[in-house]
Amino acid sequence: MNYFVKETSIVRKIWGKSDTILFIFAGASAEFALNKAVDWLYYTGKLPSDPLGRLFSTVEYARKIVFASEENALKAIDMMRQIHSAVEKSRGASIPDWAYRDVLFMLIHYSISAYEVLESKLSEEEKEEVYNVFYRVGIRMGLKELPSNYMDWLPVREQHLKENLQKSNFTEDLFKQYRKYLGLFRYRLLLEAQKLVVPSVVSRLLNFSGIKLLPPVLILYKICKKIKIDSFLKNLLLPKNYKKQIAELDIVH
Template sequence: MKYFVEQSSIVRKIWGKSDTILFIFAGAAGEFALNKAVDWLYYTGKLPSDPLGRLFSTVKYARMIVFATEEEANKAITAMRKIHTAVEQSRGEAIPDWAYRDVLFMLIHYSIAAHELLESPLSEKEKAEVYDVFYRVGIGMGLQELPVDYSHWLPVRESHLQENLKKSHFTTDLFSQYKKHLGAFRFRLLLESQKIVCPKKVLSLLDFHTVSLLQPIIPLYKFGKQFKADVFVKHILLPKQYKAQIKELDVA
């Protein structure tokens, strides 16, 4: 049986831990709020009405691909493309190809950043492995102009950050929705998490000028994971209605 991602791959390790995944989407939540194409998710109304639900929906597809057989993964990729095509047909215009690439680029960047924050630095080979997995996802979705490998991706990623982000009323509203659905304390944790994993361009546009309050706590958290203390921390900090779903993110 052939898997889309090899069972020994670093990508499986990254996407097999709930805390890593939560940091991936904390960062992506900040960056996507700045994306010039964020109005597409406002068109459907699903993102502002249920941002956490959208998070778990995206997680479901990403994990389905990472841990599935090649056949199952390709079916999931096709299903994602069909969902977006239906939205495009409803609106009467196409989502820009660069917007699709931006989302793919976020998954690559934050997968690497989250793992290096909570686990250990990745080698260039492992970073290339992360890129290759999402590159194949992009090809499966029919995306154009994807860099051929990780080294060619780096300058393109930087170019996208400079060209495709801006702070708008969508940004302000989306962060208001995050606060509404998370509550003040968890919302603050979201912001502090973003300060650690988001690129400088994102931090500048979001007016984050201070060092994250979580920075000195991360080493203690990593140490506590050896004794399963992270389970207790997540039990306290995470929204009750999502605890079961978050627990399922951990792959033994």
């Protein structure tokens, strides 16, 4: 069988662990809240009514593509574009192409930063591999102006961060929703996880302090993983509604 992502790819290693995916989710939830096109997600009503579920479904969709056959991955990407086209038709306007690129860029950035926080630094070749996977997703979706390689993408990513992010009423409302659905303790954990993976411009816009409390906890967690008691910590820390979904992320299809 031909897979969309090679079985030996670092991308499968990144997206085959719930720990890494949770940090991808954390980073994306911060940057989503700042994006100037976040009003599109408010238009459908899905984001404010279930912010965690909406963001988690986006991350889970990407994961399914990573582990799918070439044929099924392309079908999933086509379906994703059709869903967005239906929303555009309903609103009578088009989602800006830069907004599609922003979401794609988040998946690239947080795939790399989450893995490097939790596991180890990626080589330039591995970063190129991550970029190439999502580049192919973007090309299939019909996105324009995508750099052809990782090094050319870096300055484009920086430009997008400068031009397309702002703190708004949507930002404040989303973080209120995160706190409501997570509870104070888990919400604080989310913020600490975000500090470790988001770009500096996101930290600045969200007024994050320079103090990072999570690194010592991560050291403890890695020890727990080695002695196989990390599942106990996950059950303690994760929202009940998502425990089953998150546990299933560790099963590589």
